[in-house]
Amino acid sequence: AQKVTQAQTEISVVEKEDVTLDCVYETRDTTYYLFWYKQPPSGELVFLIRRNSFDEQNEISGRYSWNFQKSTSSFNFTITASQVVDSAVYFCALTPYNFNKFYFGSGTKLNVKP
Amino acid sequence: GAGVSQSPSNKVTEKGKDVELRCDPISGHTALYWYRQSLGQGLEFLIYFQGNSAPDKSGLPSDRFSAERTGGSVSTLTIQRTQQEDSAVYLCASSLLGQNEAFFGQGTRLTVV
Numbered sequence: 517a518q519k520v521t522q523a524q525t526e527i528s529v530v531e532k533e534d535v536t537l538d539c540v541y542e543t544r545d546t547t548y549y550l551f552w553y554k555q556p557p558s559g560e561l562v563f564l565i566r567r568n569s570f571d572e573q574n575e576i577s578g579r580y581s582w583n584f585q586k587s588t589s590s591f592n593f594t595i596t597a598s599q600v601v602d603s604a605v606y607f608c609a610l611t612p613y614n615f616n617k618f619y620f621g622s623g624t625k626l627n628v629k630p
Numbered sequence: 631g632a633g634v635s636q637s638p639s640n641k642v643t644e645k646g647k648d649v650e651l652r653c654d655p656i657s658g659h660t661a662l663y664w665y666r667q668s669l670g671q672g673l674e675f676l677i678y679f680q681g682n683s684a685p686d687k688s689g690l691p692s693d694r695f696s697a698e699r700t701g702g703s704v705s706t707l708t709i710q711r712t713q714q715e716d717s718a719v720y721l722c723a724s725s726l727l728g729q730n731e732a733f734f735g736q737g738t739r740l741t742v743v
Contacts, residue, residue, distance in 0.1 A: 615725065616678050616686050622672040
């Protein structure tokens, strides 16, 4: 069975603070893919990153960084020096090797206050 | 088109009526997904198409829901005899050969009154 858990329902930070969004997944597949999506108030989901199960190298993109650890089945997302525009709901997702379905976590709502 | 396009963007319908929601995927994308998002909730999988075939319909909530895809492109999600619990945002996504990230449309907000 596939499952993605985002235990943090809502997080509030003050601008310029760093914040980490947690994602824990369950799968029996050896090949799978992990994703993060951002859903701003406008509603459209915006793709942020994809990572395959064989690539545990962490990635940094500007103020965003991702920490993938297979040992703990986690794929955490850190925003450094948060900004008000980062306010959104963030979804972590998992798909098996055949991409027949994206399993989404319940999302974490991030509020960045000025 | 440049992105996934869904129409209508908003739909208000009376309980018991049928509705059709349309999705135009990104050109060349063979994989297409329908998801449903209720207010303040996560994304609920409905159906997956690879080309015109739907190998995974496991998420359709009831037999009132059906979907088709023609020409490996446009998809239509049909809800018959709508109920108030069908009210949600219906999201469509497409991806290239099912091997990359899925790109989502802006969704259709369905309200059943």
